[in-house]
Amino acid sequence: MSKKHKDSLLFAAGVLGAFGAGLAVGRGITRSGATATGLPRASVLDTLALGLDVFAPLVAQGVIIRRPPMVALAEKLDLDRRAVERMQKLRDKYGSGPLMLPLPIRKQAVVLDPEHAQRVLDASPAPFSPASTEKRGALAHFEPKAVLLSEGGERAERRPFNEAVLDTAHPMHRMAAGFLPLIDEEAARILEAAREKGELDWEIWSQGWYRLIRRIVLGNGAAEDHELQALLQRLRGAANWSGFHPKMPAKRARFLARIQTYLERAEPGSLAGFMAQIPRSSTAAPEQQVPQWLFAYDAAVIASFRALALLDTYPEQLQRARDEIAQQAGTPQLPFLRATVLEALRLWPTTPMVLRQSRAESTWETGTMPPETGVMIHAPFFHRDDTRLPYADRFAPELWSEDWERAVKRDWPLIPFSDGPVICPGRHLVLFTSSSLLAAVLKGHTVRLNNRQLDPNKLPGSLDNYHLRFTVS
Numbered sequence: 198m199s200k201k202h203k204d205s206l207l208f209a210a211g212v213l214g215a216f217g218a219g220l221a222v223g224r225g226i227t228r229s230g231a232t233a234t235g236l237p238r239a240s241v242l243d244t245l246a247l248g249l250d251v252f253a254p255l256v257a258q259g260v261i262i263r264r265p266p267m268v269a270l271a272e273k274l275d276l277d278r279r280a281v282e283r284m285q286k287l288r289d290k291y292g293s294g295p296l297m298l299p300l301p302i303r304k305q306a307v308v309l310d311p312e313h314a315q316r317v318l319d320a321s322p323a324p325f326s327p328a329s330t331e332k333r334g335a336l337a338h339f340e341p342k343a344v345l346l347s348e349g350g351e352r353a354e355r356r357p358f359n360e361a362v363l364d365t366a367h368p369m370h371r372m373a374a375g376f377l378p379l380i381d382e383e384a385a386r387i388l389e390a391a392r393e394k395g396e397l398d399w400e401i402w403s404q405g406w407y408r409l410i411r412r413i414v415l416g417n418g419a420a421e422d423h424e425l426q427a428l429l430q431r432l433r434g435a436a437n438w439s440g441f442h443p444k445m446p447a448k449r450a451r452f453l454a455r456i457q458t459y460l461e462r463a464e465p466g467s468l469a470g471f472m473a474q475i476p477r478s479s480t481a482a483p484e485q486q487v488p489q490w491l492f493a494y495d496a497a498v499i500a501s502f503r504a505l506a507l508l509d510t511y512p513e514q515l516q517r518a519r520d521e522i523a524q525q526a527g528t529p530q531l532p533f534l535r536a537t538v539l540e541a542l543r544l545w546p547t548t549p550m551v552l553r554q555s556r557a558e559s560t561w562e563t564g565t566m567p568p569e570t571g572v573m574i575h576a577p578f579f580h581r582d583d584t585r586l587p588y589a590d591r592f593a594p595e596l597w598s599e600d601w602e603r604a605v606k607r608d609w610p611l612i613p614f615s616d617g618p619v620i621c622p623g624r625h626l627v628l629f630t631s632s633s634l635l636a637a638v639l640k641g642h643t644v645r646l647n648n649r650q651l652d653p654n655k656l657p658g659s660l661d662n663y664h665l666r667f668t669v670s
């Protein structure tokens with residue numbers, strides 16, 4: 198067994214052990230039915246089942262950086278579908294919630310109702326702060342001053358700074374026309390590497406993407422900066438263990454200093470160059486916002502590879518994509534390809550647990566939630582609930598056909614990018630990048646999944662992106 202496999206299994210065992218131990222301690226204070234606050238309270242058995250079916254697989258697959266062997270295992274055992282089924286059972290048993298878990302070390306609630314999910318997201322960052330304890334423990338390994346961990350006055354500086362550089366207000370980033378040639382070049386490299394190897398695999402796809410991300414964010418000078426990438430991967434590996442892994446201050450300092458060098462260079466045509474024109478105070482801490490961008494782009498690498506698998510599974514939809522590509526001119530918005538990426542994110546969310554921490558007492562129909570309660574919104578439960586959604590297990594790009602900002606505001610939380618005031622400020626940029634890269638790869642090429650087939654009538658609960666392989670001709 199490889200070290201990676203061992204690490205992953207050990208970690209999964211650790212998570213389960215910790216959860217079980219917590220419950221064992223908690224058993225003495227547990228009672229089913231209502232809590233003092235009136236909110237429903239899960240039984241010990243249901244809490245244990247939630248730990249086994251929902252938390253453990255997510256944590257074991259890696260929250261900050263994925264562990265490929267565990268992602269493969271999750272698909273083999275269809276763990277993500279089991280997680281959704283577990284959430285459905287809890288909803289059927291306990292009603293709308295929020296459901297309190299009898300954990301002794303922490304106040305923790307699980308959201309079961311679509312309207313409650315929206316309420317929590319709309320009331321972020323206060324009183325529902327995104328800077329939850331576990332997120333702080335994890336992200337502080339490489340970006341302690343990131344906006345996601347910021348509250349109050351610091352957030353008030355950092356969020357607008359992020360929005361200004363990422364041009365959140367516009368579906369097309371002001372730099373988009375300049376980014377297109379980079380996207381075309383990297384797509385050509387990817388296709389060339391696939392031709393040489395005889396197939397397009399994860400290695401080729403991710404390496405091409407990472408070069409592109411470094412060029413867009415930091416400039417062409419960073420295209421070959423594999424050391425920066427390695428440092429980030431190492432720090433993210435530690436972050437997967439949250440506060441249980443010792444911090445690596447020297448590595449973090451080296452990583453942030455390297456980013457600072459690129460920001461000072463401010464290469465024209467990159468976000469680093471664009472950022473140089475944006476006024477900010479020292480509180481904005483730009484070098485600590487950039488790691489989030491580099492790391493968050495990873496989700497696009499995963500989602501766009503899965504999008505290729507989706508298009509292969511639905512030939513009519515592939516034709517729609519091809520029609521869109523054939524009609525493109527200038528710097529096109531590619532709404533259908535954007536919807537395809539959004540669907541890959543709905544079906545297999547890359548942020549499956551949207552976490553908040555209530556900073557004040559909150560009132561619900563059934564009771565009150567005390568301050569400092571962790572609140573978990575399980576995105577796959579809302580995205581893939583086959584008892585409520587006719588499109589749960591199929592590719593449904595039509596969901597995103599309106600302006601998607603309005604689409605997610607309908608009565609059901611489809612939240613691949615979260616929602617409310619903390620919604621991902623990079624969503625337009627990342628959808629532009631992903632759809633344009635897909636267009637460049639598909640243009641004039643046939644891309645066929647060659648090592649497996651998906652059932653178009655029932656897409657799998659989990660899809661292991663690391664082992665997808667395509668023939669390109």
Ligand code: HEM
Nearest residue numbers: 327344345490493494496497548613614615619621623627
């Ligand atoms: C497919 C790719 C991406 C997905 C699925 C995604 C998803 C998300 C989600 C779900 C959140 C909210 C987390 C929470 O509520 O706790 C978030 C926050 C954030 N994302 Fe993204 N993201 C992606 C790519 C990007 C990119 C490329 C950037 C920047 C270039 C970016 C920048 C950010 C920032 C700065 C935040 C923090 C917002 C805040 O705290 O106010 N994301 N993202």
